[in-house]
Amino acid sequence: MVRALRLASALVLAFLASATVTAHEESSSELRRLVTLSRHGSRAPNDVVKAICPRNQANVEAYKVPLTQLTEIGMNQLLAVGDHVRHTYMVDEPLHEEAFLSRSLNGVNHSHFETYFRADAATRCSQSATALGYGLYPDGTGPVGFPHQPVPITMQLVENEHAFAAPKGPCKSTMNADLAKYAETRAPELFEQYRDVLDQVAKVCGVPIEDMAKVPGGEDVVMSVKDVADMFVFDRDEGLPLPEGMTVDLREKLEELAFTNLMERYYTTDREITYWVGGFGDLLMNTLRGGAVSTAPSAGQYRYFSFHGHRELLHGLAMMLGWDFHFEGLPEALNVTAVHPGTTMFFELRARKLTAEEALELPGALEAYFVRTYVWSPYTEREQVKLTKCSAKDCPLDEFSEIITGHIARTGTWETICDYQKPVPGQSGGQAVLAQGPVVEGHRGFSTCNFLVVMGIAMVVGLAVAAFKVYSARRNGYSPV
Template sequence: MSTPSSNTTTADSELRLVLSLTRHGSRAPNTIAKSLCPKNLGNFAKYHVPPEQLTEYGMEQLRRAGDHVRNEYVHKAKFLSPSINGPDHFHFESYFRADSADRCGQSAIAMGYGLYPDGTGPKGFEKQPISVYMQLLKNEHEFAAPKGPCKAVNKADINLYQSTRGAELIEQNRPMLEAIGKLCGVNVWDIPNLPDGEDIITGIKDLADMFTFDQQQGLAPLAGLTPELQTQIEELSFTHLMERYYSTPRQVTYWVGGFADLLLKNVHQPTRPTPDEGGFKYYSYHGHREMLHGLGKMLGWDFQFKGLQTALNTSSLHPGTTMLFEVRERNAKFFVNTFLWSPQTGRDAVHLAKCSALDCPLDEFAGIITNHIAETGTWQQICNFEPTTFAPVVHPATVAPAANASAAPQYTFRLPTFGGLLAVLALLAMFVHRVVKRRDTGYKALA
């Protein structure tokens, strides 16, 4: 397992790039929790934001994360400039990208408030707006492959878990679940049959999250909910999350999805003889807890937050938890330092369990990822995903063999038939419609 280490790093190295992956901050419960626990509706009315969205506490957690990055890399390391515009006003130094969920985009913006506080904007405008890149969910392969191209594979794995190990855990916790159902005013076994119902394991997660978020919001607990009951359902929910998503290396691969390739691309940026003109000094990524846990399992980075639930040798995460990666150079050799920060614990250096040293050689760091993927296959292979194109693919089996392979090629030109012309025009119209639709829905391609 990974182990916390001292915060000191050798002074004889040069910091070349910083990258972070941050869980969104505290949020309001999901809408369905109103149906799962109608006796807790009073607490719903006390949130100042819509369901699922970042609360004022979550915003402050991410602002503090940005303040930490500013303190470490602007003030202490003198690596980043006080302004996102850089010393020469030539190119933005920082790049922010978020999962397609609103709360992840909000988290990125809130982190920007901490990294670039009032007064760091251009002369005449004291605030510093940041650009946050987001994809539509259907196009999001770096942060949400299980919700898109890997949806069918993920669903099959979840169904298998729910009918085996998941069902065993539910039966073991039957008295606790029935007690919570009584407090909420529902029969927990009827959750799948509610008008907006969901499977029982997801229902348990939404109930546990609701109790956790209420506590983070400083609200009174549901009447009759004891600390013991809350702890039990939170432990069950976290065990379900870890076991149904990360029990095999194959699952880890598709849960990390395209982010593994993105991470490798970024950390190798400083090794290029001529760095890209469009490269950034700091990459700030924002996602859900599932992405951090998946990447942690891939890298051998277990989390050890005291007092939080544990499963598969790792703990759950505080809102705003941030994984930090520093790419450094010493004697023309590159290595990676890893750190963990959260609003509750501050910053700790982390020695990855799969790496030979705290100063993890870049080649070895990259090998951890590539070796894992070589063992399981790529997420595209696991999920049978192939990017679609507008041009039809002609498979060899559909091509008629030549009558005489040795004969000289014959070239002929035929005018298209009326039907063929109509087909071409229809394809052209469909293409134009798709382009206009993507433009109007805010689609933006990312490098």
């Protein structure tokens, strides 16, 4: 009996020791690349609210920025995102989790920019990227002789923006057809459920809900409800008073309706999710895979990729990945909540040593890669996220990629769904295909052939000039020296 107990104790100790080693191996990893996707900060309402809610004109005129653009509160929200990234990842911050970024944008030995900024075509998104840059690289971190640190931000024209705004460009007709169907089916049901709310809002604004789509610049009724709901939320963020007849309860119910509309009409099917994410899934996957090499990050590479878009992209990507947003106090639909302005999704590409079993299965591999995900907002703490579609909290890179590629395989690509044909350079009506991913500039020298061509042209031009001078001199009675 005693011998059996000793044997059992030995087995338990061995198991615990094995578990400890396994836990240590899992926690011992290195950050190889950081990617974030941020919603823009709080902004001023859309222009159309002046026509669809004229009784809130005093609040609309109280904004100190142009309509649709980032407010000072929104700027501070993204500044806070930059502060958070700096405190979490910068080498000389006392509480950093990992010494990954150097103090300067210019990188180690000033060899290459460490951070790549890219924003949606909307100016409030590029403003958000700029504000994050201020928080990440505050005054004093610029090059010697210039204390500020300007950050370059890559953008596309909206018609060419396939990674951040496919529904506003090549997928616009597909989206409009889906929205028209929603407006005829589900939207009337929701409007009937919220009829009392809509009638009260109409009195507050001075325009019947059904007439809002008919005003100059108006869209459909669902978008009108969204514009008015956003306006009252932005007014709240700005500290502006409620207009006559408006209450906090009424505002929250209107926000609830608007969010339900947003989620149900954009993400009810996998097909819709695919084209709302557009090319961003490929951009994210390729960016992460670009760091999955044993030499990363090198001094000649970006370490941090800071992407900036609208809430629709965050929600679409979250639905694709199985990333459930749960922010207390925000409206809920399709089992997830809305997101705060400035909400940021973090994707850490990390590397760890291979286990003995993995080394046998993958003889050519040097290390294993996985993606660790976090969410942070200006109003909530940093929190690690377990993707519901992944088998582990630290999601293996191959499995993470399969979530995206598997989703697209089921629905077809966004190009197929939207019947989009990429322009081919050189063909009639074609144009150059714009890069949708980060491009590292390189120095290109003349080839020998180019050099000879240039020298030949220079000699011909030189002889022609000399001949002209001789001819001119003779005509004027002078002889060349």
